[in-house]
Structure formats: structure tokens, C-alpha cells
Amino acid sequence: MRYCSTRGKIKGLSFSDAVMMGLADDGGLLLPEEIPKLSPTELQKLSNLPYPELAFQIISKYVTDIPAADLRNLIERSYAGFDHPQTTPVVKQDDLYILELFHGPTLAFKDVALQFLGNLFEYFLLKNDKHMNIVGATSGDTGSAAIYGVRGKKNINIFILHPQGKVSPIQELQMTTVTDKNVFNLAVDGTFDDAQAIVKEIFGDLEFKHQHALGAVNSINWARILAQVVYYFYAWFHVQKETGATHVNITVPTGNFGDIFAGYIAKQMGVPIDRLILATNANNILSRCVNSGDYSIADVHHSHSPSMDIQIASNFERYLYYLLDGDADKVVSAMDNFKTTGRLEFTAAQMDQLKHDFSSAFVDDDETIATINSFYQKTGYVLDPHTAVGIAAGKKVKNDDNPLICLATAHPAKFGDAVKKATGSEPVLPAAFEGLSSRKKKLVTIAADLEQIKSYIATNSI
Numbered sequence: 001m002r003y004c005s006t007r008g009k010i011k012g013l014s015f016s017d018a019v020m021m022g023l024a025d026d027g028g029l030l031l032p033e034e035i036p037k038l039s040p041t042e043l044q045k046l047s048n049l050p051y052p053e054l055a056f057q058i059i060s061k062y063v064t065d066i067p068a069a070d071l072r073n074l075i076e077r078s079y080a081g082f083d084h085p086q087t088t089p090v091v092k093q094d095d096l097y098i099l100e101l102f103h104g105p106t107l108a109f110k111d112v113a114l115q116f117l118g119n120l121f122e123y124f125l126l127k128n129d130k131h132m133n134i135v136g137a138t139s140g141d142t143g144s145a146a147i148y149g150v151r152g153k154k155n156i157n158i159f160i161l162h163p164q165g166k167v168s169p170i171q172e173l174q175m176t177t178v179t180d181k182n183v184f185n186l187a188v189d190g191t192f193d194d195a196q197a198i199v200k201e202i203f204g205d206l207e208f209k210h211q212h213a214l215g216a217v218n219s220i221n222w223a224r225i226l227a228q229v230v231y232y233f234y235a236w237f238h239v240q241k242e243t244g245a246t247h248v249n250i251t252v253p254t255g256n257f258g259d260i261f262a263g264y265i266a267k268q269m270g271v272p273i274d275r276l277i278l279a280t281n282a283n284n285i286l287s288r289c290v291n292s293g294d295y296s297i298a299d300v301h302h303s304h305s306p307s308m309d310i311q312i313a314s315n316f317e318r319y320l321y322y323l324l325d326g327d328a329d330k331v332v333s334a335m336d337n338f339k340t341t342g343r344l345e346f347t348a349a350q351m352d353q354l355k356h357d358f359s360s361a362f363v364d365d366d367e368t369i370a371t372i373n374s375f376y377q378k379t380g381y382v383l384d385p386h387t388a389v390g391i392a393a394g395k396k397v398k399n400d401d402n403p404l405i406c407l408a409t410a411h412p413a414k415f416g417d418a419v420k421k422a423t424g425s426e427p428v429l430p431a432a433f434e435g436l437s438s439r440k441k442k443l444v445t446i447a448a449d450l451e452q453i454k455s456y457i458a459t460n461s462i
């Protein structure tokens with residue numbers, strides 16, 4: 001399998017090239033040259049596999065440059081640390097099927113992808129005798145999942161900037177209690193935007209970037225999408241067996257469009273998803289886009305589901321590439337246009353296609369809290385606010401008898417404040433998190449100053 005950029009200047013990459021490149025060098029996103037389709041018989045053969053073996057079968061269709069035994073081993077190690085034997089179990093609550101994606105080390109679905117990506121990086125680096133220094137800014141979930149993805153790995157150091165005192169207490173503890181010698185937490189005296197702006201500048205200094213072999217872990221890496229395709233298959237097999245249904249609807253709490261794009265790929269590969277529901281919070285650019293063709297950016301609104309407080313969804317360009325008939329020139333001009341006007345325009349035929357591929361609704365903070373509350377009253381099951389957005393949107397859109405699968409993207413304990421507001425009590429922390437606050441910490445506090453941060457990275461890089 002070869003990879004090409006949505007902007008057409010990069011072609012013919014191997015999987016390992018694509019993973020190590022991350023963002024394509026022409027500014028686009030990398031995609032496989034084709035999406036393998038599985039016949040119903042081929043699908044059926046996969047339907048009883050344990051999660052890691054299913055992951056191997058799906059992922060190996062896209063990876064032709066890692067020996068099978070090595071790939072299997074990488075995948076098995078990626079999911080060995082999950083605290084549930086089914087890795088991503090499906091539980092039925094009320095009339096919904098909840099796909100619990102939060103059984104990894106940081107209790108959010110990002111672990112599914114970042115545990116795999118960390119192992120891939122280490123594998124490719126060791127093989128080529130290279131090093132990498134990962135630098136990133138986080139407002140919470142991505143930073144901790146990335147740290148847990150590469151902690152203790154050879155040939156990789158990781159530097160994660162977070163705004164001091166401005167991430168949730170549990171997220172801060174998750175990051176700062178990792179004391180491995182390759183992990184560097186920088187508590188920046190500033191906002192998330194300050195931290196992110198500094199990271200952008202660091203990557204913009206190409207000499208510094210190459211000198212220190214800087215790498216990124218954001219959701220534009222194809223390997224992250226690929227790892228997420230797997231659980232759509234897993235959930236479908238489970239629900240098919242339980243209900244005998246021929247099709248399902250799946251609702252996905254969406255921020256950067258990574259997770260739902262993985263669902264789109266799963267559907268193209270043959271998973272019989274009827275409605276793929278794009279759920280957003282009040283940052284509803286994608287939802288406006290699907291419902292009325294209005295793709296125009298607005299100001300970021302801070303919500304109870306902070307990991308979805310995003311206006312420019314970086315992975316949308318991958319879908320745009322397919323919507324524009326795989327024509328990279330059209331993608332380039334659409335993205336140029338978007339840069340100057342803050343809008344994307346769609347023809348009537350493209351709108352038909354968009355509505356065929358996705359259904360969508362957005363859910364505000366009050367509805368999010370009300371959903372957590374009513375679901376808890378009815379079932380005793382506690383939803384995290386992101387999952388609640390997905391469920392509320394799913395219910396708004398659903399108008400058929402297909403079973404509804406809801407992606408549960410975080411454990412409720414990660415967002416205790418919203419949960420407490422909705423249910424009146426703090427969610428219970430999983431056992432692995434007890435005593436977190438008394439563990440040893442590793443962090444430095446640092447000014448929001450580009451030169452100081454660069455010099456810290458230069459001194460501690462591998």
C-alpha cells in the first residue's frame with residue numbers, strides 16, 4: 001500500500017514514510033492510494049476475532065512494509081495495557097449500544113491510537129538508528145495520551161507544554177506523575193493558546209526542527225486514524241450478533257474530525273453503517289456544514305466538552321479530498337480559498353454526497369448536562385460530557401429502527417465537574433487512579449517565552 005497527499009505533491013510513500021512524515025511536506029494530509037473493500041464473506045470471517053487479532057487483520061491491509069510477526073507484536077503490546085479483556089467493550093444501556101473506548105491508560109479514546117503510534121515510532125526509529133523529540137501543546141487529553149504512548153520508549157523524548165493551572169486537575173496529574181526519563185512536562189505560565197503558538201513557532205524554525213529531529217503526535221498522523229478504524233468493525237460485529245440487524249447507526253462526538261473519519265473509512269471498507277452521525281457541541285461548524293452547507297469559522301466557544309472545542313477540524317481535508325473526486329488541485333484551491341475567506345463552498349451535488357455520508361446535529365451545554373442527568377436517572381450509567389453530546393445528537397437525528405452505537409470517548413472521571421453538575425456527585429475514579437495526587441511528580445514551570453523553551457528542549461533533547 002502506498003500513500004499520497006491530499007495536495008498532490010507527495011506520492012508513493014510507504015506506510016513507514018507516511019507515519020514518520022505526519023503532516024505531508026506539501027501541507028496536505030496523507031491518505032492510502034486505495035481503500036480496501038471487504039466482501040460480506042470476508043467480513044464474516046473477522047467477526048469472532050479478539051480485538052488485537054482483528055486490529056492486525058484490518059491494519060495489515062494498509063501496512064506492507066512491516067513483517068507480519070513484528071506488526072502483530074506491536075499491536076498486541078499496544079493493547080496489553082488496557083484494563084478490559086475486550087479492549088473496547090460494547091455495553092447495552094437503555095436502548096443504546098455504548099462502545100467504551102476509555103479503557104486505556106489515560107481513560108480517553110486517544111489511547112487506542114497513541115499507544116499504537118508510540119510503538120510504531122519506536123520500531124521505525126530503532127530500525128533506522130534514528131532519534132526523535134516529540135514536541136506538543138495540550139489543553140488536556142492529547143498530551144496525557146501522547147505521554148503514555150511513548151513513556152519509557154527508546155530513541156524518543158517527549159516535551160509536552162500545558163498551560164499551568166488551566167488543565168483539569170486529573171489531566172494535570174496524569175501528565176506530571178509520569179517520571180520516566182524521556183518525558184518532560186513543561187507547565188507554561190500562560191494560556192493554551194500561548195503554549196500552542198510557541199509550539200508552532202518552534203516547528204516553524206526549520207533549522208531547529210531538523211537539528212533536534214522534532215516530531216509531532218497530533219491527529220493528522222494516518223496511523224492514528226488507522227488504529228481507530230478497527231473499533232468500528234468490532235462494535236458492528238458485537239451488535240450484529242446481539243440483534244441480528246443488517247445495518248447500524250453510529251454517533252461520534254467530533255472535534256478534529258479524526259474519529260469520525262475513521263468511521264467513514266470503516267464504512268467504505270464494508271461495515272454496514274447506515275447513518276454516521278457527526279455530533280458537535282456549540283462549536284458547530286461541521287454540523288452547520290452537513291445540514292446547510294455553511295462551513296464558515298466562528299470564535300471558539302468553551303464548553304463542557306472541551307476536547308471538542310475546535311473550529312478548524314484538521315482532518316476534514318481528508319474527507320474533502322474524496323468529496324472533490326480525489327482531485328488534489330481542487331483541494332488546493334478550496335483550502336487556499338478557505339484561508340482567505342474563512343469559508344468553504346459546496347455545489348448541490350457535493351451537498352447531496354455530504355448528506356449521504358453523514359447526518360449531524362449539535363448539542364449545547366444545557367442539553368449535555370440534561371442528557372447526563374436523564375441517562376443516569378434512567379440507567380444508573382454515568383456518561384462523560386463528550387459521550388453525552390454524541391448520544392443527544394444521535395437521538396435528535398435517528399428516525400429508523402437501526403440499532404444506535406454511541407462512541408464513549410472518555411471516562412466520566414476525567415470530567416468530574418460536568419458530571420457533578422449533572423448528577424450531584426463526583427464520578428468514581430478507576431482503581432488505577434487512586435492515590436494519583438500523592439505520587440511523585442516531574443515537571444518544570446517555565447515562562448511563556450520562546451527562547452527559554454527552545455533552550456530547555458535543546459538541552460534535554462535526545
Ligand SMILES: *Cc1c(COP(=O)(O)O)cnc(C)c1O
Nearest residue numbers: 141255256257258259307409410
Ligand atoms: C479528542 C476527543 C474527541 C474528539 O475527537 P476527534 O478525533 O478530534 O474528532 C472527543 N472526545 C474526547 C474525550 C476527546 O479526547
